[in-house]
Amino acid sequence: QVQLQESGPGLVKPSETLSLTCTVSGASVTSSSYYWSWIRQPPGKGLAWIGHIYYTGGSNYNPSLKSRVTISVDKSKNQFSLKLSSVTAADTAVYYCARDNRNGAARRFDYWGQGTLVTVSS
């Protein structure tokens, strides 16, 4: 059974760096079949894709966040991580990690973590 679990601070100060980790069980981050994504949802608003990473280290990011985002993978721990720099209140959101399945003709997010709320406030 595939499970993803986000972890990290729930409160970050403005201008600092938000750091989250997603621990994967039941699947390997080194599988050639999957990318690993971060998605966020501000309170009461819609979903927004942040970016994803492949086990080789290849990544893609949302152009609107690209200058502030780094996603990395730790194969030894079967984890992947998100860093978002220079945060403001607009970065307050529930952050989800998700498996990005590239098997078959179409990609899809087939497993999601439970989400973690990160609040940016002094």
Add this chain to the structure above:
Amino acid sequence: SYELTQPPSVSVSPGQTASITCSGDTLGDKYASWFQQKPGQSPVLVIYQDSKRPSGISERFSGSNSGNTATLTISGTLAMDEADYYCQAWVSSTYVFGTGTKVTVL
């Protein structure tokens, strides 16, 4: 940047059919997915590759995609289908989500 537009809300009576549209430029040339999200829960994939259902998803959910519009159809709607629904597509090496539709079962 690419945008996917959904109606903010759709109302449906129990047992009836609900249709949710997702509009985007030449969306029919791309694959669309649909997610259901209930309050306080993570999104759940209900349709991918325009019309495929993941294992465990009810046959009441179906999808289509042509031209500039993808459509999610919920047949025989149940009270448990009340949720927010988001479409999503892979465009120019990025994922784009729709604006979201709140489905209310009256």
